[in-house]
Amino acid sequence: MDSYQPTAESFAENVDKHEIQILKDDGVYRHIKLRDPESSNRWFEIVTWPNHLAYTGDMGTYTFSRLKDMFDFFMPNSTSKSINPEYWSEKVTSEDMYSKVTEFDEEDFLKSAIEYAAVSDDPEEKAEQIEFLNDRLSHVRHENEAWHEISEINEDNAYNICFMDFEVYNCFRLSRRFIWACRAITFGIQKYQATKEVTQGESHV
Numbered sequence: 001m002d003s004y005q006p007t008a009e010s011f012a013e014n015v016d017k018h019e020i021q022i023l024k025d026d027g028v029y030r031h032i033k034l035r036d037p038e039s040s041n042r043w044f045e046i047v048t049w050p051n052h053l054a055y056t057g058d059m060g061t062y063t064f065s066r067l068k069d070m071f072d073f074f075m076p077n078s079t080s081k082s083i084n085p086e087y088w089s090e091k092v093t094s095e096d097m098y099s100k101v102t103e104f105d106e107e108d109f110l111k112s113a114i115e116y117a118a119v120s121d122d123p124e125e126k127a128e129q130i131e132f133l134n135d136r137l138s139h140v141r142h143e144n145e146a147w148h149e150i151s152e153i154n155e156d157n158a159y160n161i162c163f164m165d166f167e168v169y170n171c172f173r174l175s176r177r178f179i180w181a182c183r184a185i186t187f188g189i190q191k192y193q194a195t196k197e198v199t200q201g202e203s204h205v
Helices: 008-014 070-074 085-089 106-117 123-137 143-156 176-203
Strands: 019-026 029-035 044-049 052-057 060-064 092-095 102-104 172-174
Touching: 008 176, 019 176, 029 176, 044 176, 052 070, 052 176, 060 176, 070 176, 085 172, 085 176, 106 123, 106 143, 123 143
Parallel strands: none
Antiparallel strands: 019 029, 029 044, 044 052, 052 060, 060 092, 102 172
C-alpha cells in the first residue's frame, strides 16, 4: 500500500515552491495555475464559472457545484485553512476515471470481514475462522480482489464462514488524491487572494 498521506504538513512540503499564474480573472470566471517553476510535479489548475469549480492536475480531475462563487464555498472566510473533504465530496459532479473520490480501504475491509464472518459461538472455531480470514484476506489490495476472495470463500464454506450479504462497497474511504486536491483548492484560493491583495495595493500607490 502507498504509505503517503496527504496531511497538512506533507501537502505544505509538496507545494513549498509553487507559484501562481492568474490566466483569467473576470468576476466568478477565473483560471489559475500553480506549479513549481522548476518541476511539473504536482502542478494543478483551478477554473471557476457560475456555480462550478473544476480542479485538474497531477492528482486527478474533479468538478464541484454548490454556490455561484465557488471560492466562497471552499473558503467562507479569508483566514480559513481547514478542509472538509467529506462534505465537499457530496458536491462533486464529475470525477477522474483513474483518481476517483473514494478508494478501496484494505484495512477496513479485513476488519469488517472478520467482524462479519468470524461469529462462531465456539471459541476454538472462532479463533480458526479469524486465523483463516487473516491468511486469505490480508493480501487484498483492490475491490475486485475482495469480491473474488469473498466469492471463493462462500463456495468453499470453510470453517462455516458465510459472506452471503457482505457488502464490499462499504469498505471505502475518501481517496488520498481527492484529499490532496481539496488541500490544493484552498491553497490555490489563498494564493489567488494574496496575489490580488498585493496587486490592488500596488495600484493604490
